[in-house]
Amino acid sequence: MMIKWRLCLIFSLFNLVFVFSSSASHLCRPDQKDALLEFKSEFYVQDLYANGRTKSWRNNSECCSWDGISCDPKTGMVVDLYLSVIILNGPLRSNSSLFRLQHLQSLDLSGNNLSGTLPESISKLKHLMVLSLVGCNFFDGLFNRRLRSLDVGRNRLSGVLPKSLINCTHLEFLNVEENGFSDTFPFWLRLLPNLQVLVLRSNQFHGPMSSLGDSLSFPKLRIFDISKNRFNGILPSDYFAKWSALSSSYLESQTVFYIEYYQKSVGLTNKGLEMELVGSGFTIYKTIDVSGNRLQGDIPESIGLLKELIVLNMSNNAFTGRIPSSLGNLTNLESLDLSQNRLSGKIPLELGKLTFLARMNFSYNMLEGPVPQGTRIQSQNSSAFAGNPGLCGAPLQETCGRKAKEKEDEEKEEEEDKTFSWIAAAIAYVPGVFCGLTIGHILSTYKHDWFVNIFHSFT
Ligand SMILES: *[C@@H]1O[C@H](CO)[C@@H](O)[C@H](O)[C@H]1NC(C)=O
Numbered sequence: 421m422m423i424k425w426r427l428c429l430i431f432s433l434f435n436l437v438f439v440f441s442s443s444a445s446h447l448c449r450p451d452q453k454d455a456l457l458e459f460k461s462e463f464y465v466q467d468l469y470a471n472g473r474t475k476s477w478r479n480n481s482e483c484c485s486w487d488g489i490s491c492d493p494k495t496g497m498v499v500d501l502y503l504s505v506i507i508l509n510g511p512l513r514s515n516s517s518l519f520r521l522q523h524l525q526s527l528d529l530s531g532n533n534l535s536g537t538l539p540e541s542i543s544k545l546k547h548l549m550v551l552s553l554v555g556c557n558f559f560d561g562l563f564n565r566r567l568r569s570l571d572v573g574r575n576r577l578s579g580v581l582p583k584s585l586i587n588c589t590h591l592e593f594l595n596v597e598e599n600g601f602s603d604t605f606p607f608w609l610r611l612l613p614n615l616q617v618l619v620l621r622s623n624q625f626h627g628p629m630s631s632l633g634d635s636l637s638f639p640k641l642r643i644f645d646i647s648k649n650r651f652n653g654i655l656p657s658d659y660f661a662k663w664s665a666l667s668s669s670y671l672e673s674q675t676v677f678y679i680e681y682y683q684k685s686v687g688l689t690n691k692g693l694e695m696e697l698v699g700s701g702f703t704i705y706k707t708i709d710v711s712g713n714r715l716q717g718d719i720p721e722s723i724g725l726l727k728e729l730i731v732l733n734m735s736n737n738a739f740t741g742r743i744p745s746s747l748g749n750l751t752n753l754e755s756l757d758l759s760q761n762r763l764s765g766k767i768p769l770e771l772g773k774l775t776f777l778a779r780m781n782f783s784y785n786m787l788e789g790p791v792p793q794g795t796r797i798q799s800q801n802s803s804a805f806a807g808n809p810g811l812c813g814a815p816l817q818e819t820c821g822r823k824a825k826e827k828e829d830e831e832k833e834e835e836e837d838k839t840f841s842w843i844a845a846a847i848a849y850v851p852g853v854f855c856g857l858t859i860g861h862i863l864s865t866y867k868h869d870w871f872v873n874i875f876h877s878f879t
């Protein structure tokens with residue numbers, strides 16, 4: 421576990437160092453410089469910071485060293501344009517000089533005030549792999565087939581999720597959070613074989629998340645956040661059976677690419693506002709968040725297969741039945757929120773074995789019995805168990821003593837009754853066995869003939 425995190429960190433640091441060191445070491449190409457300067461002049465720039473990024477953009481300086489720019493060290497072409505939150509105002513026109521930066525691989529225009537629609541010219545950027553338009557006011561157009569990351573969170577997009585995404589077979593990261601999409605669950609996304617992060621959070625997606633006789637398989641998915649929508653229906657017990665990436669510790673090398681990106685975009689903009697989709701560092705690494713929907717029925721047993729899960733949030737739904745003890749198999753789990761459902765039964769003792777589980781919430785359900793003792797479960801704030809009248813024991817005020825004693829007494833009485841009935845049964849047993857065997861024998865012989873007869877009458 422530790423080793424894995426460190427590996428991530430090393431990879432991402434390596435990437436960062438690589439990006440920064442590469443930017444200054446070569447000459448800027450004049451055509452690229454002109455395109456950048458013209459692009460800047462297309463907008464009214466309302467730079468919020470005194471040392472704003474585009475201030476360093478001057479005709480008499482080396483463009484590969486400008487803020488927000490990275491160039492390819494060999495060719496001097498601009499490959500990375502990072503212009504988030506510098507408040508560019510105005511429309512992005514289809515004849516924008518931006519589209520002359522033909523070698524762009526990564527384009528981040530998040531948090532700018534771009535109006536109109538995203539021009540189709542975006543598809544001219546044939547090398548584009550990361551497109552981030554978080555909080556810009558548009559989204560439309562064609563998608564580049566090479567796209568690996570598409571982030572259009574916090575726009576005012578509506579309607580259905582564009583099916584043209586299906587052609588982006590390299591897509592690893594898709595974030596459409598906080599828009600007005602009103603669509604059914606995009607089952608077709610499972611045709612994207614490389615999808616690792618799917619965030620549909622805070623939209624108006626609706627309807628069931630499972631289709632009959634067709635189990636959903638997202639082999640590479642690591643972050644699944646569909647919270648705050650209107651999904652409903654029951655999840656079959658094998659729902660998570662084919663989510664291989666969440667059940668194995670295998671780490672793909674390219675994973676680092678989007679984790680780092682995720683930190684930069686969704687992560688940082690979310691921080692302090694909502695549940696930290698991002699905790700600290702890489703703790704969001706493997707997450708399932710289905711909270712704030714209308715899901716019903718049992719929590720699928722197969723959740724216990726996702727051994728690599730770190731955050732699980734199923735709160736604010738209408739889940740019923742017991743908490744599956746298979747949750748005790750999620751040995752890497754750090755945060756579990758099952759609050760505000762209709763779960764009943766006891767809190768499984770198995771959850772006490774989860775040594776990393778630091779944060780949990782079982783409040784507002786119909787759970788009963790003692791809070792498992794001597795475990796990390798007890799060190800939680802009592803609000804994590806509130807709203808379950810049947811729960812007792814530390815950290816709750818309600819002691820189990822009285823209730824348990826009453827129960828014990830009941831059980832004792834029952835036991836006494838049972839002793840009587842055992843004696844009665846024993847008395848009846850010996851002749852009973854004899855009769856039973858005889859009757860059984862008669863029946864089976866009879867039945868045998870009867871079956872044979874019926875069988876013959878059909879052949
Ligand atoms: C930058 O300067 C060069 C000559 O010094 C000039 O030809 C070019 O037009 C200038 N570019 C812009 C965008 O002003």
Ligand SMILES: *[C@@H]1O[C@H](CO)[C@@H](O)[C@H](O)[C@H]1NC(C)=O
Pocket residue numbers: 513515516517
């Ligand atoms: C782009 O088109 C607009 C009209 O749509 C025009 O006003 C503008 O001058 C054009 N810009 C360039 C760089 O050609």
Ligand SMILES: *[C@@H]1O[C@H](CO)[C@@H](O)[C@H](O)[C@H]1NC(C)=O
Pocket residue numbers: 466507509510533535
């Ligand atoms: C964004 O642009 C619109 C016009 O397109 C303008 O009315 C508004 O004030 C701008 N917002 C900011 C924050 O600059």
Ligand SMILES: *[C@@H]1O[C@H](CO)[C@@H](O)[C@H](O)[C@H]1NC(C)=O
Pocket residue numbers: 583584585586587
């Ligand atoms: C995918 O691309 C093909 C070929 O470019 C095109 O014919 C098809 O309509 C596209 N599919 C979608 C859903 O856009």
Ligand SMILES: *[C@@H]1O[C@H](CO)[C@@H](O)[C@H](O)[C@H]1NC(C)=O
Pocket residue numbers: 647648695696711712733734735736755756757779
């Ligand atoms: C789970 O999700 C709900 C709402 O979507 C949120 O309020 C809550 O803070 C989340 N729980 C955790 C532990 O982050």
Ligand SMILES: *[C@@H]1O[C@H](CO)[C@@H](O)[C@H](O)[C@H]1NC(C)=O
Pocket residue numbers: 721722724725746749
């Ligand atoms: C939990 O783990 C045990 C032992 O590894 C295994 O036998 C059991 O099938 C697992 N249960 C689930 C639901 O994954």
Ligand SMILES: *[C@@H]1O[C@H](CO)[C@@H](O)[C@H](O)[C@H]1NC(C)=O
Pocket residue numbers: 801802803
């Ligand atoms: C539990 O949390 C509440 C508010 O979040 C706080 O007032 C209270 O002191 C906490 N209790 C314990 C035992 O930490």
Ligand SMILES: *[C@@H]1O[C@H](CO)[C@@H](O)[C@H](O)[C@H]1NC(C)=O
Pocket residue numbers: 735759760780781782783800801803804
């Ligand atoms: C548990 O969830 C409830 C409501 O969902 C919330 O009020 C409470 O603060 C949470 N407690 C903890 C310890 O997260």
